[in-house]
Amino acid sequence: MKTDIILAGVGGQGILSIAASLGAAALNENYYLKQAETHGMSQRGGAVVSHLRIADHPIYSDLIPTGQADLILSVEPMESLRYLPYLSPQGSLVTNTAGFVNISNYPDLENTFDELSKKINIIRIDADQIAKETGNPKASNMVMLGAASPFIAIHEEIIIKGIETIFKAKGEKIVEMNVEAFKAGRAFSLNKC
Amino acid sequence: MQRNLLLGVEAIGQAAIDAGISGVYAYPGTPSTEITEYIQNNRLARERNIHREWSANEKTALEAALGMSYAGKRTMACMKHVGLNVAADVFMNMAITGINGGLVVAVADDPSQHSSQNEQDSRFYGKFAMIPVFEPSNQQEAYDMTYEAFAFSEKAGLPVMMRIPTRLAHSRSGVVQKMVQTENPLKMPENLMQFMLLPVYGRKYYQNLLDKQDWLAELSEESAYNQYFEGKEKSLGIVCCGITYNYLMENYPNGNCPYPVVKIAHYPVPQKLLQKLENECDELLVVEEGYPLVEELLTDFFGKGTKVSGRLDGTLPRRGELNPDHLAKALGRELEEPLQIPDTLVGRPPSLCAGCGHQDTYEALNEVIAEVGNGRVFSDIGCYTLGALPPYNTINTCVDMGASITMAKGAADAGLSPVFAVIGDSTFTHSGITGLLDCVVEKSNVNILIVDNETVAMTGGQDSSAKGRIEKICEGVGVAPEHIRLFVPLKKNHDEIVKIIREEIAYNGVSVIIGRRECVQRIAKMKRLHKKEAAKNGQ
Ligand SMILES: Cc1ncc(C[n+]2csc(CCOP(=O)(O)OP(=O)(O)O)c2C)c(N)n1
Ligand code: SF4
Numbered sequence: 001m002k003t004d005i006i007l008a009g010v011g012g013q014g015i016l017s018i019a020a021s022l023g024a025a026a027l028n029e030n031y032y033l034k035q036a037e038t039h040g041m042s043q044r045g046g047a048v049v050s051h052l053r054i055a056d057h058p059i060y061s062d063l064i065p066t067g068q069a070d071l072i073l074s075v076e077p078m079e080s081l082r083y084l085p086y087l088s089p090q091g092s093l094v095t096n097t098a099g100f101v102n103i104s105n106y107p108d109l110e111n112t113f114d115e116l117s118k119k120i121n122i123i124r125i126d127a128d129q130i131a132k133e134t135g136n137p138k139a140s141n142m143v144m145l146g147a148a149s150p151f152i153a154i155h156e157e158i159i160i161k162g163i164e165t166i167f168k169a170k171g172e173k174i175v176e177m178n179v180e181a182f183k184a185g186r187a188f189s190l191n192k193c
Numbered sequence: 194m195q196r197n198l199l200l201g202v203e204a205i206g207q208a209a210i211d212a213g214i215s216g217v218y219a220y221p222g223t224p225s226t227e228i229t230e231y232i233q234n235n236r237l238a239r240e241r242n243i244h245r246e247w248s249a250n251e252k253t254a255l256e257a258a259l260g261m262s263y264a265g266k267r268t269m270a271c272m273k274h275v276g277l278n279v280a281a282d283v284f285m286n287m288a289i290t291g292i293n294g295g296l297v298v299a300v301a302d303d304p305s306q307h308s309s310q311n312e313q314d315s316r317f318y319g320k321f322a323m324i325p326v327f328e329p330s331n332q333q334e335a336y337d338m339t340y341e342a343f344a345f346s347e348k349a350g351l352p353v354m355m356r357i358p359t360r361l362a363h364s365r366s367g368v369v370q371k372m373v374q375t376e377n378p379l380k381m382p383e384n385l386m387q388f389m390l391l392p393v394y395g396r397k398y399y400q401n402l403l404d405k406q407d408w409l410a411e412l413s414e415e416s417a418y419n420q421y422f423e424g425k426e427k428s429l430g431i432v433c434c435g436i437t438y439n440y441l442m443e444n445y446p447n448g449n450c451p452y453p454v455v456k457i458a459h460y461p462v463p464q465k466l467l468q469k470l471e472n473e474c475d476e477l478l479v480v481e482e483g484y485p486l487v488e489e490l491l492t493d494f495f496g497k498g499t500k501v502s503g504r505l506d507g508t509l510p511r512r513g514e515l516n517p518d519h520l521a522k523a524l525g526r527e528l529e530e531p532l533q534i535p536d537t538l539v540g541r542p543p544s545l546c547a548g549c550g551h552q553d554t555y556e557a558l559n560e561v562i563a564e565v566g567n568g569r570v571f572s573d574i575g576c577y578t579l580g581a582l583p584p585y586n587t588i589n590t591c592v593d594m595g596a597s598i599t600m601a602k603g604a605a606d607a608g609l610s611p612v613f614a615v616i617g618d619s620t621f622t623h624s625g626i627t628g629l630l631d632c633v634v635e636k637s638n639v640n641i642l643i644v645d646n647e648t649v650a651m652t653g654g655q656d657s658s659a660k661g662r663i664e665k666i667c668e669g670v671g672v673a674p675e676h677i678r679l680f681v682p683l684k685k686n687h688d689e690i691v692k693i694i695r696e697e698i699a700y701n702g703v704s705v706i707i708g709r710r711e712c713v714q715r716i717a718k719m720k721r722l723h724k725k726e727a728a729k730n731g732q
Binding site: 027032067086087 | 196
């Protein structure tokens with residue numbers, strides 16, 4: 001078993017809590033994990049990416065080789081495209097549709113995604129909206145994780161345990177809201193598949 | 194066994210604590226910053242009251258670490274690669290004095306310059322100083338080798354360098370920890386002249402260092418971290434340094450690389466292992482992150498011996514971080530055509546945060562520059578360096594920390610007028626004060642803007658040594674008090690800021706103009722911390 005994931009977004013959008021949840025899940029299951037992050041200038045609205053690799057056998061490289069990612073999980077639509085060369089042709093791209101527009105030349109992406117969906121499996125989800133509907137606008141990350149979860153080779157229950165682990169310190173209510181968000185995202189994807 | 198998910202840098206921090214350090218000394222710098230931050234936030238480190246405050250710069254940090262080692266305690270200094278340039282004086286000389294308590298210098302290199310001015314390779318410094326260098330290939334090794342480095346340092350009587358690249362620094366994996374050791378007792382050096390480098394002593398100690406080299410080479414040979422992996426296919430022997438071993442093995446998912454491989458993680462290089470590889474194989478491929486240090490060593494000057502390939506002959510790229518794809522290509526593997534990035538994609542360069550005071554400073558400065566002509570703003574390193582990019586295009590230089598003031602001085606000496614230096618508060622106390630003194634001594638005609646956001650913002654909002662001290666420092670150095678001006682970088686103050694700058698250009702001498710407003714990210718960070726503290730105390 002192995003899942004190689006490219007996590008993409010913009011600095012400050014918090015892709016790290018997605019990574020942390022999966023990390024906790026992997027650790028609980030005694031899986032091997034490597035997760036390479038972008039640090040540095042990330043506070044200031046630049047592109048950020050994390051390579052997350054989970055397997056039931058030792059992992060060598062911290063970086064995913066070109067064309068081998070099983071999944072691009074992006075919390076921002078344009079950012080999901082930046083790392084396409086990493087994606088395996090059999091892989092899936094799961095992206096938020098809510099754009100983070102902090103540049104003047106932000107492109108219209110409709111055609112691009114239409115073209116791309118002829119080649120690869122794409123799930124586009126308005127995670128911000130769904131997060132609002134579940135009553136926790138801040139949990140759009142967990143909606144995204146839920147939407148991507150059918151493509152991750154870790155059982156749903158174990159990912160939920162991972163979410164519980166990382167939000168535990170913030171209280172039961174926060175845990176519950178994040179798990180709800182995760183489930184809503186997952187339901188959305190399963191309906192599409 | 195319990196595994197913790199740790200970044201490479203965190204593994205180093207944890208290992209140092211577990212090895213019983215009594216102090217960490219550091220100045221922030223990506224990708225090394227989190228080593229110290231990890232120790233600052235660690236419970237045992239707090240309980241033991243391990244020294245963990247930031248130093249003013251890398252030189253002061255390393256010197257303080259040497260002082261702690263003098264007193265018999267274990268200690269670590271951390272910095273980014275260019276930080277070692279600043280600390281190079283003490284670094285080179287402490288190889289000659291040797292150490293008392295175990296001393297580790299953790300240096301994080303930044304191949305591909307993710308957030309640095311260059312991609313210099315710190316292993317050259319290690320070789321230059323003739324001390325052991327450890328270069329772990331993964332997070333567990335980062336932990337284990339750091340843990341062992343302190344005892345090794347004490348055994349060798351020398352400082353040990355831990356060298357890691359960005360990719361290992363900022364990648365997480367499961368790490369198993371070892372037993373926590375007690376701290377060393379206070380213990381003076383046996384020879385009270387050990388740290389006295391008057392030439393009469395220095396010559397002797399340098400000879401001692403030279404005499405140790407063969408022994409250090411033997412220790413490398415025996416090191417469990419330098420390994421020989423047999424392989425049936427002898428047409429090629431591969432030498433992998435540090436993290437590059439993973440990039441090689443990624444191409445052999447079952448671990449069965451057909452070629453013999455020497456993995457190096459402990460320098461000086463293990464000669465016998467390399468000799469064995471050369472004897473067995475027709476050609477060698479050297480794979481290293483950074484400059485071609487080992488490759489140069491093995492490359493045959495007169496071209497009569499074994500062919501060596503790597504970064505120098507173009508088998509691997511000459512510059513930049515390596516990855517598994519580079520190795521695949523070097524080994525002649527065909528890669529499938531990857532998915533293409535659509536043309537619609539545009540860049541998303543970093544920019545100053547909404548509400549950042551640096552913006553207001555640049556708006557005002559630009560108005561004055563429009564009057565006096567551009568090309569005269571010498572600047573420095575920090576968030577404010579983004580003022581080089583649109584929409585501001587204000588600043589013209591960024592070379593090394595502190596160079597804004599001294600370069601402005603040199604240009605003023607040459608006759609350029611007016612000239613500006615734009616420098617951050619932390620950069621000012623890191624390396625700007627001595628340059629300011631030069632200006633004062635010579636009454637140079639410079640206008641120095643200290644953009645004071647009361648933190649080290651660029652590296653994540655650490656405490657700045659400059660906080661609350663800048664005016665006093667400037668006065669103490671000898672700047673005329675009436676030419677130390679203060680403004681608050683806010684839109685509504687635009688006209689006032691422009692006026693102050695104009696007035697100071699009119700003055701033929703040293704002007705220091707301080708724009709002070711706290712970084713908005715730092716404010717948010719402190720709020721988060723307080724909330725966390727409050728939640729903890731509430732429970
Ligand atoms: C010798 C050296 N040490 C550390 C760094 C990393 N670094 C870059 S900018 C910076 C500090 C910037 O702080 P400040 O001058 O206050 O500017 P700010 O980012 O807060 O605007 C640091 C530590 C470096 N580039 N060179
Ligand atoms: S982190 Fe602070 S100093 Fe840096 S751009 Fe943002 S607000 Fe400005």
